[in-house]
Amino acid sequence: MSLAYITVNKIIEMFLIMAIGAVILKRGMADGETSKRLSSILLNVITPCMIINSYQIEFNKTLLIGLMVTAGLSGISFLMSIFLSGFLIRSKGNPDMAVERMSVVYSNCGFVGIPLINGLLGAEGVFFITAYITVFNILIWSHGITLMRGRTGNLVSTMKYFVNPSTVAIGAGILFFVTGFHLPEVVKNPVSMIGAMNTPVAMMVSGMNLAESDLLSCLKSSRTYVISAAKLLAVPFITLLLLMAVKVDRTIAITVLTASACPSAATSIMFALQYNKNSRYASELMAVTTILSLITIPVVMLAGGMVL
Template identity: 35%
Template sequence: MNWAIIEQVFIMALLAGVGILCRKLKLLDDACTKKLSTVVLNFATPMVILVSYQKPFDPETLNTLLLSFLIAIISYVIAFILVPLIIRSKDKEGQLIERFSCLYSNCAFMGIPLIQGVYGTEGVFCLTAYVTMFNICSWTHGVIMMKGGKPNFKQMIKSLLSPSIIVTIIGIILFLCNFTLPNVILETAQHLANINTPLAMIIAGSTIATVKLLPALKKPRLYYTCFVKLFLLPALLTVICLVFKIDQTVAGVNILATACPAAAMCTMFALLYDRDAGYSAEIFAVSTILSMVTLPLTLMYYTALAGIFM
């Protein structure tokens, strides 16, 4: 099981390596990378969500989905309360990137193939709840963070009209109505969903190629951010799942989703809203490297503790 996680992490790293190579060969530049980010955020990611909800409806499946939503909500509530309290810096631009990186994990780009390898299709379905919460929060709270300034009603409504949010609502309605899309539409959506992970990693790799990784590895602040993201937040969710004896698949999926490295979306949002994409790429790169160790350990200690207390 742990080897499945390590394998998926390496796949993500290799895909990011393609992006680095494309940047070095001058096949990608800032403008092209930014346009690709727009394609991923507005087309590929929404199709991942839509396809994931194309599943036969039954009451037990619905209960599993609702429980997954509850655990995902608890995970985000913990993060929203804790992260602003412990991620503080005089560098406000850096603080913003650090907080976003801690709050939002690579749960879709990396989490979907990761969970598929560990828990199979049942795990991916559970993951859709976490990914849905990720998209709702990142396209509202996350966008407001990146744009800066105080949230207002008009800005919130505009964020809620993002493609990912609209498709999430459509997907849930289709699932509840037990409606299967026509094959030609579903196949098209699946093809678009399939480009989500490789394109997202290539974009991240292209951005990583613009920063000096060795100097980044010497930044203590970056390791502290990774500690909060990769260890502290998943550990707190693990305790809650053990105390309330949450179904092990639902718990394991949500814990791993929380423990995924910093979201590639942080880098894409930073590019779109002219934030410090370089620092975001550093956190993404280092957290991804460290996750090769922390993700298997996270699953190992949860499995061990579940065997004792559940």
């Protein structure tokens, strides 16, 4: 019941911030161009600060090994999810293929995952989920961009997009953790404050997009429930099978399972805006999966608690 209570509270918080974004747009204080510019600031400034700040902790060899194990399992889970999305969501005759696949593969592991893990496992779990978020960022800035842009350009062109503020922040963050380097307080405090803006800005942008969409129509679409079932049930349950097979530390296993069970990522909306895809549909999928996750996350974790 603890997990269900935490989940409900975090989802309510998410929708309150999204509602503010929707009101901002409806009252004419912002428009579609505003949300696109805010998404650019989020992806290129705010998120990198959040990543660097998450690694500003004391070095510990056991934690480092656990971090590497978590990253490895997270990577396998993502690869399985990518394969599943490719199998379930065909590209032929589907203009929203990229949005749907991203909604299945990438979860809202930051806003929903971190608070859930903190409530279940405390600080150690939060540290391990940074490994999942790191793999998330590496893949979304490589596979995600390729998915949104299409298979255009050569390897050099793709690598150019891979080297960006978020991936640079990941590299710097890991280096800081391993070497024990801590940013001076005069630098760390602004970085921390900017990183803390990640959730509210992402949710407000999502709310702006949602205000322009037809959520009721989305709820009536059977396609929405197919995508939601793939994201909220199929992905976490294949991840659970993986965790049962490898028999890792329970804290790590619960961390990876919880992150994979979270609703669709708000980052999918930001990418849809940046690459001129159907951002309204991405917002609708995130909203619907968030609502349904109120039921599915406790179900997944109940199953996980029985076998892990």
